[in-house]
Amino acid sequence: MASPTPAPCPPKGQALLEAMRRHLFSSQAKSASLATIHDHYVCLSLAVRDILLTSWVDTADTYTSQHVRTATYMSxxxxxxxxxENNLVSLGLREEAAAAxxxxxxxxxxxxxxxxEPGLGNGGLGRLAACFQESMATLELPAIGYGIRYEFGIFRQQIGPNGQMESTDPWLARGNPWEVIRPEWSYPVLIGGQTVIGVAYDTPILGYGVHTANTLRLWSAQAPDAFDFASFNAGDYTRAVLHKVQSETLSKVLYPNDExxxxxxxxLSQQIFFVSCSLQDMFRILGSQGIPVTEFHRKFAVQLNDTHPAIAVAELMRLLIDVHGVDWDTAWSITTATISYTNHTLLPEALEAWGLxxxxQLLPRQLQIIFEINARFLRTLRIRFPGQPELLERLSLIEEGPHRKVRMAHLAVVGSHTVNGVAELHSRLLKENLxxxxxxxxxxxxxxxxxxxTPxxxxxxxxxxxxxxxxDAIGTDWCRHLDQLRKLEPLATDAGFLERWQGVREQAKERLAATIxxxxxxxxxxSSLFDVQVKRIHEYKRQHMAALQVVERYLRLRAGEDLPPRTVIFGGKAAPGYAMAKLIIRLIVGMAExxxxxxxMDGRLRVIFLPNFSVKLGQKIYPAVDLSEQISTAGMEASGTGNMKMSLNGALTIGTLDGANIEIRERVGDDNFFLFGHTAEQLAAINRNGYHPMPWLENDALAKEAIDLIGSGHFSEGDRDLFHPLLANLCSSDPFRVMADLGDYRRAQNEVDSAWCDAGRWSMMSVLNTARCGFFSSDRSIQEYADRIWKVAPVPVNACSVIPSPS
Ligand code: GPU
Structure with missing residues (x-):
């Protein structure tokens, strides 16, 4: 590359520029003539890392010297x-980086x-964990995130004429400038009689506008050094290496199933692996600060992100008793004072239960401990609820029957001091049902x-x-105090402001159109209405209901009805083994074709399936959404968080009374939300009387026409069988009550069409959505966890590092 004429650079930009040049030589070992774009990306990242290292080192120093109470988030x-880009924004260096x-x-x-992108998660649950890390740092809370450094993250999705195709995500193939390996912090974990070593890889998580940089510590599996020395010495070199490979597969790949x-x-091996490493790491920290193990619960609060880390209850007991010599009762008080558990779903197929x-085979000692916890638990129940064996059976940590199982949710509830759901309705249903x-x-x-x-x-x-x-309109405070968005409300009727608002929205939509x-x-x-449903593909989220609605729209347009132009955009991955979800993708792709x-259609309807929905793609999509589709069967979506991202960026929601939709509607106002569908209570009543979709369908000529058109092979090149499993399911059991809600969904969609035609009113509603969404900041969620569950207080970090900042 020809050496460019340097553009004028602000001082910090100048420092970045110099650091980039230095890293090209010292880290990438290249001259400008050989440097690839990727080299330059690495150099910029390393230059930014140099800057944030001061915060990171200072934060660790502060936490260590002050012996702070710490929240740990296991996920x-x-x-x-x-x-x-996130780090640039947190450091206030985006402009400078652009100049460099x-x-x-x-x-x-x-x-x-x-x-x-480090795609070390499937969907909402994993993204929530990421938002929470960032909020904990921004709120200056001492916190550590603990998880697994999967070598392969969530698969990459390509879309072909036959729907979804998967390929691997080798995100580490070209290195990772954001992590630091800590070989000195490695721990052995015994699984199925074999020892695996977990090695810590740390990633800094910067707070916004503060000096705090917390740590996300992910464990990578390694075979022990003296690995299978016996077989090695017996000359079976290959066997020894095979065992090594086996151990290291532990952190190879993220399971792509969601719920x-x-x-x-x-x-199960992955679960005990990261949980045990994390707890051992906490004991190491305790020891290094001279705190007795019996104070574990004063030093640490441990949050379990769903039941995936629930084995922590047994493992903490094991470490306290077997390794640190604590008696059972003390160990149990410490454990239950330490652990709390978040439930993220009511779906029965997501509830973890491991065969005994x-x-x-894998965890005999932990199983023994679980039996002992259960025996003591059932004993107290027997005394409190005499003569109720069915109650005891329902509560037991062990599910009886031909295949006995450990119920991980029960283990998590019994071993925790607090259990929370993730939205009002979900938490109520947890208490009433599960x-x-x-x-x-x-x-x-x-x-x-x-x-x-996170805003x-x-x-x-x-x-x-x-x-x-x-x-410009309300000052810069909103980014740390999202409630400040309220200040926008009076501007919702200000013509000048609405025009600028429109301009912002157009930019986002043009940007998305280019990506599409x-x-x-x-x-x-x-300029068409962008109608968007992006999330994992799941029958309970009802992408097939949205698809049916699109077919109906197509039929109405073909019949000459005048409807405002819409672009209907879908995105999301289906678990590779989930045939029905993949068929839904296939249907959408066929419709689009x-x-x-x-x-x-004359430009009045476009259907898009955007491949490989990810955080990166989400960042382009959410700002461009006019209509946010949040149409799950009431009672099934625990919360949803995409609903919040869209509303925050000025989208209007069409949604059911499910998860956090309810709270969004309460806040933005029912005039600014398109509500439809049965409530969870109504569906429960319908179920009690025996649900059948046919009566709903028989009275609905348009729905029938749409289903017949799909069944005729119109969207499958004449193949009448392809979508049969999907249509037959909808017309027989319809487990997600699509037919019961379809008519009302159509009514709400018609309201959307009319509202869209009044552009001024739509803009006003859009502003009000943003203005009233401040509650849905993860800062507010984390503040609640810190105050009500963890009892962890902020610890501000001052610049104290002896290492000079590069600027
Ligand atoms: N969720 Br359990 C996932 O994304 N994956 C899971 O395995 C489980 C739950 C989601 C819920 O479906 C969603 O409603 C919620 O907003 C999110 O967790 C975060 O709580």
């Missing part, structure tokens, strides 16, 4: 998304595009903490034009 998933790139003849955009537990041996045989018996035993153990999302990534990073408009063109080849009209080339 099998952290769906982080790219770090570079320009001075090298590069653009910041091309650097950002180079970053592979489905398959009872796989490797999965597998458990016994944990009704437990709520009788311990009514005070259950609480709600409604989810939130840094989901507004400041994802939507710079909106952020700039907000800064690039990723699918389809041209869409940025026909509808997008039908001249009768």
């Amino acid at each position: 099998a998933e952290f769906l982080l998304g790219p770090h570079l 790139c320009e001075a090298l003849g590069l653009t910041l955009e091309e650097m950002l595009a180079e970053e592979p 489905l537990e398959q009872g796989k041996r490797l999965r 045989e597998l458990f016994q 944990f009704a018996d437990f709520a009788r035993v311990w009514p005070d153990r259950f609480t709600n903490i409604t989810n939130g999302v 840094r990534r989901w507004l400041a990073v994802a939507n710079p034009p909106l952020a700039a408009l907000l800064n 063109r690039q990723d699918t080849g389809v041209l869409v009209d940025p 026909i509808i997008n080339i039908d001249p009768a």
